[in-house]
Amino acid sequence: MAGVLDSVNQRTQLVGQNRLELLLFRLEGKQLYGINVFKVREVLQCPRLTLMPKSSPVVRGVANIRGSTLSILDLSLATGKAALDDLTNSFTIIVEYNNRVLGFLVHSVERIVNMNWEDILPPPQGVGTDHYLTAVTHVDGQMVEIIDVEKVLAEVAPVSEQVSVGVGSVEMHDRTSSSRVLIVDDSSVARKQIVRCLQGLGIEVVTQNDGRQALNYLKGLIAEGKKPSEEFMMMISDIEMPEMDGYTLTTEVRQDPAMGDMHILLHTSLSGVFNLSMVQRVGADDFLAKFQPDDLANRVLDRIRTTG
Structure with a gap:
């Protein structure tokens, strides 16, 4: 995985062409998941984690990465599945969402694929409302699920939706x-x-x-x-x-x-x-x-x- 994101900074040329690149990964099992490369800073072997008292169970701990202390979220647990148990052989995807840098703990990281947004589709009808999908696509005949990270973050670390008193008149x-x-x-x-x-x-x-x-x-x-x-x-x-x-x-x-x-x-x-x-x-x-x-x-x- 050392070189999988070497050219991320050059991928901005896809922007504006209705194209994106997905980093594919797995949690437990064979199901493939994807995350937009634009949100990924780096991928690394799961670092040493320090438990944080009274934190959400989804937060498996914090890690010091390049001088910053980051929360590491178990993406399997966050989406209603069993917690990842083999941390030694797991990976952490360091991402930036909504002005926050954090890590997503996953079982394995596969590869990067170039996609057209037209091939990224809304979740199938009938999956209900209590799911964590924001979109799906297919790569080499296999379905790839794209997780609604904003829903995950809203549940783990809710943000206020209210406007402060004094804003407006x-x-x-x-x-x-x-x-x-x-x-x-x-x-x-x-x-x-x-x-x-x-x-x-x-x-x-x-x-x-x-x-x-x-x-x-x-x-x-x-x-x-x-x-x-x-x-x-x-x-x-x-x-x-x-x-x-x-x-x-x-x-x-x-x-x-x-x-x-x-x-x-x-x-x-x-x-x-x-x-x-x-x-x-x-x-x-x-x-x-x-x-x-x-x-x-x-x-x-x-x-x-x-x-x-």
Whole structure:
């Protein structure tokens, strides 16, 4: 595994082409799982772990890695399976999500595969709502499950969805109550976080589950004779989504004269490797790393002020 991520920093060229690369791994058993390489810092043999009293059972301990103390989460236990027991022969994937660096304990790490987001599909219907999948795909005839890491993190270390007292003002209330925002995110947890944050400001929200669904929705509005930028003061979109990512969605919106003037905020957990020049290249208006409710609220309120 020493060289498996040697060229990660060069992989940003895939961004904006509706492509991604998945690092494939296994927990217990033969099932393959995947994680976006963009979120991975490194892969290493499971380090020595120090137990932390009163921590979540999912946190198997903390480890000192390159001068930083990181929490190591058992991804098998976090997704409702049995805990990994052979730590000596297990691996840790060091990732950055939502401005947090941590480790995911897995049984083995396989390889990196280059994929098209169109081949990354929503979870099959019928799996219910109490699952940890955000998407699925197939590699060499085998199903690969992509875990909803935001759901895992929300359960292990919940973050507040409430906006702090003092954010916004009384005089803004009338303006927020007449404002609508389009939210695009494939994670049910992330959608709920954003919805609760904005509804707390009195803002009406409409949600879509991925970029393809959102683009079809916007085209449907146009077919009805409506102008999307008049229906919504802004669109808040995730970047990583099945079928069509947020960069491609932004590009498609910008290239359509009927909706090219929409205000677009990219809101993503890809904080550690995010390239600001890509936001400018695809034509997004703004970028914000997940999930800071006050920051999100202030971006939305600023947009209301500028359009008022």
